[in-house]
Amino acid sequence: MSESVSGIAPDERPPLEPTDAGGLDAAGALALLCAGAITVTGRLVDASNATLYCEISHDGVVGHCVYKPVRGERALWDFPDGTLAGREQAAYLVSEATGAGIVPPTVLRDGPFGAGMVQLWIDTDETVDLVALTRSDDPQLRAIALFDAVVNNADRKGSHLLPGPSGRIYGIDHGVTFHAENKLRTLLWTWRGQRLRADELELLTRLRVALSASGAEPP
Template sequence: MGDTAVGPTDLGPGRRQPLDPLDCGGLELDGALDLLAAGELTVTGRMTDASNATLYCEIAAGESSGRCVYKPIRGERALWDFPDGTLAARELAAYEVSAALGLGIVPPTIMRDGPFGPGMVQLWIDTDVTVDLVALTRSDDPQLRRIALFDAVINNADRKGGHLLPAPSGRVHGIDHGVTFHAEGKLRTLLWTWRGRRLSAEETALLRGLAEQLTGDLGRRLEPLLTVTELTALDARLDDLLDTGRFPLPSGDWPPIPWPPF
């Protein structure tokens, strides 16, 4: 069947982010996005521990090839607090915010047609299997601090340890962002090391820059992916983080740690 990209793939201002070829079969960022958009998907496996249909694929276009994860919308399981059929769009929205921040947290991601219909397609990231994930989540690694701030921005309701990918380059990526951007506060994460701590000048500048982008190109990219209420809540979370100047504290109204944690 046709595999036509249905999501934005061009790299405008504010959409540059680090991508080390060591972590993804030698691909650079531009080539990776082009491949995800135009390549032919061949499903070769399924992640059986995922709650939603998560398919491992080979992808090829001409002489370019790679690996990716494909999550078809039709394979999403209904959730009581997230509307049906919205998880793939939230995954793409998380990538858009990650790209706007320029931190390289979320691997290159698009929305496109695939063998089982439209869905999210994300570049496969190799992992360094020698890294102890439990020890990593308990550390004060500055990369995890950036991910904790990112999660506060996108209101991540499910930051498990297994959603962190320590890559061969030493970079730590974050994946599985289907339950994000809810209008109500639902932050659940293992990364509470920095709770209540003051934001650095660099972090404050990042958030201010992101808030400015929401009024322009980034906002336009997010409009088809999130509701007006969710976009308003995103803007409010940024304002709150900037007003308090601190990482959020766990809420007493919502379990602060996802279960299972890994």
């Protein structure tokens, strides 16, 4: 997302590393997610809600994605029914507005089982020890910790962090975010008690201005 659109200066890195996304860049990924034909090929059985692994194709471009139909969302006592997919897309939009590129390209659209969230599949580096990673002081994790505080993430698990082959770390599974009450729950505590840096305060200020300009209510 450009500065003229979001009011946020873009990160020096591209918003999506093609080596992590089957060769797709951010623009190509979004075009594919929006217009592609979705074919369900599997299911991620460890997920709490219906989470389907799919092939997606359009105009000769083929990729993979995760599709979470609204009808497959498990009811939660503290979140309104049928809202998790929308919260996932909202988390992507906030990620893009910050320029951090944390959340893979994500859209809301119809699929084989109705409306739902469709998110680009990210390849991962299986050699990375997730336990060691979450206990490290990798600056990418600090950025994710700040992002989680902004979106009020109620479910940051180690398995929700995807270390890509490029070395970039992505965050997924943001269905339980944006609650009106404080719900932050995370394992990223390396920076607890530390003050925000000047650049982080500046980013949050710009994000607040951008949300206000868009008509959204700032957190």
